[in-house]
Amino acid sequence: MTGKGRELADMMERRKVDILCVQETRWKGSKARSIGAGFKLFYYGVDSRRNGVGVVLKEEFVRNVLEVKRVSDRVMSLKLETEGVMLNVVSCYAPQVGCELEEKERFWSELDEVIESIPTGERVVIGADFNGHVGEGNTGDEEVMGKFGVKERNLEGQMVVDFAKRMDMAVVDTYFQKREEHRVTSKSGGRRTQVDYILCRRGNLKEISDCKVVVGESAARQHRMVVCRMTLKVCKKKRSKIQIEKKTKWWKLKNEECCEEFRQKWRQALGGQVVLPDDWETTAEVIRETGRKVLGVSSGRRKEGKKNWWWNKEVQDSIQRKRLAKKKWDMDRT
Numbered sequence: 001m002t003g004k005g006r007e008l009a010d011m012m013e014r015r016k017v018d019i020l021c022v023q024e025t026r027w028k029g030s031k032a033r034s035i036g037a038g039f040k041l042f043y044y045g046v047d048s049r050r051n052g053v054g055v056v057l058k059e060e061f062v063r064n065v066l067e068v069k070r071v072s073d074r075v076m077s078l079k080l081e082t083e084g085v086m087l088n089v090v091s092c093y094a095p096q097v098g099c100e101l102e103e104k105e106r107f108w109s110e111l112d113e114v115i116e117s118i119p120t121g122e123r124v125v126i127g128a129d130f131n132g133h134v135g136e137g138n139t140g141d142e143e144v145m146g147k148f149g150v151k152e153r154n155l156e157g158q159m160v161v162d163f164a165k166r167m168d169m170a171v172v173d174t175y176f177q178k179r180e181e182h183r184v185t186s187k188s189g190g191r192r193t194q195v196d197y198i199l200c201r202r203g204n205l206k207e208i209s210d211c212k213v214v215v216g217e218s219a220a221r222q223h224r225m226v227v228c229r230m231t232l233k234v235c236k237k238k239r240s241k242i243q244i245e246k247k248t249k250w251w252k253l254k255n256e257e258c259c260e261e262f263r264q265k266w267r268q269a270l271g272g273q274v275v276l277p278d279d280w281e282t283t284a285e286v287i288r289e290t291g292r293k294v295l296g297v298s299s300g301r302r303k304e305g306k307k308n309w310w311w312n313k314e315v316q317d318s319i320q321r322k323r324l325a326k327k328k329w330d331m332d333r334t
Contacts (some may be wrong), residue, residue: 001025001043001054003143005035008056008219013037015214018058021091021120021127030070030170042078044070053091066327079122080158080299083230090114090182097156104156108163111234115167123232126169126199129223133194134171141165143202146175150183150194164199172198172211172228182212198228207231246297248288258295266290318320 001008001022012020022041028048028202037040038059045052051073055066057080059332066259067079077090092111095103135153138145144164149171154159164171173183173194200210211228219225252258269286270276275281 001027001041001052004219005033006037007040009037009039010054011219011225012039012058015225016215016223018061019089019125020056021089021223022054022056023052023093023129024050025054025090026050026092027052027054032068035135036264038269039227040074044072044076044268046075050095053093055089055091067331069114071114072107073111074107077114077116077118083234085234086119087232088118088122088124089252090124090126090128092126092128092130094128094156096131097154104159106155108159111163112166114268115169115310119331123204124169125230126201127195127226131162131195132160134160134174135195138174144169145294148177148183149174150180151194157189160197168202168251169206172208173226174206175205176211178212181215184224185213185226186223196223196226197231198226200230201268207233229254234291246299247290248297249295252315253297260289262294265294 008020008022011017013118017250020045023054025045026048027043027045027101030044032040032042035056039056039057040059040062041054042065045055053074053076055076055078057078061080061082064080064082065078066081069077069079069146071077074094075090075092077088079088081087083182084304089113089319092107094107115124115126133154134145134149136147136149137149138147138149140159144161160171173185181191183194184192186193200208207230209231214225214227217225253262265272266287269290270283
């Protein structure tokens with residue numbers, strides 16, 4: 001990322017990319033900083049010479065961020081709310097082919113833990129450099145990937161497929177038929193491979209209308225940007241019209257003249273009886289009917305702002321603490 005922040009922001013602006021996962025940032029620290037053109041980078045790294053992950057957001061989404069979870073210099077997630085939909089963006093960077101098996105197992109364990117902690121009703125999108133080839137074709141793996149990979153699958157690619165099966169996710173890149181040039185994500189010397197992928201929950205795959213590799217950009221030396229177009233479908237519940245009851249203005253009985261008029265009308269309705277009828281329902285209905293005629297009824301419309309006097313700074317702070325506590329409970333259940 002050093003010296004490339006503004007270039008990356010310009011590329012996102014030109015390509016109309018709202019959210020971008022970046023890997024191998026090689027920035028040490030746990031921070032968020034503006035990279036220009038209205039984009040902000042949330043990143044995490046422990047070594048300035050290797051690894052590091054981050055998520056870049058368009059400025060209009062920054063205020064919707066609810067949580068940033070920095071797990072390691074290979075895995076981080078960011079949760080934001082848009083149009084009432086919870087969207088979890090996970091950026092990860094898998095160990096390369098030559099790394100120790102222990103390091104690979106630790107990476108997949110961290111990623112499993114992050115995905116398992118996300119409630120099933122929330123959207124999840126993973127943007128990752130998995131350093132593996134899932135391969136072309138999907139025989140036996142139709143439930144998690146399409147046919148349009150690149151070349152042969154290797155051991156690291158099998159780990160990606162196994163993870164997708166465990167977490168009920170789909171490898172988005174492989175579902176869209178593109179020319180090989182728009183499927184190859186990494187070019188180095190004469191090698192052309194597909195190691196960068198976008199994953200989402202299988203149930204949300206229908207919300208993605210396109211996915212391809214962007215060619216012709218130079219922000220990264222070897223890797224190319226993979227983009228997908230995702231439309232969040234918001235299910236808005238129809239609000240039923242609330243029938244507000246028109247209330248009798250009983251408070252008018254505090255006025256002596258109204259009170260006396262009510263007594264007279266009520267006695268007339270009872271036929272001048274001094275002793276009340278034994279049937280309470282009849283008596284009650286006479287009282288209600290007399291009240292409506294003498295005292296009148298309300299319009300049934302709510303007065304705007306009538307109950308807003310208590311919505312002060314103290315209450316708003318309490319509500320915010322409650323929301324954060326609820327979100328933590330939903331995530332951790334502790």
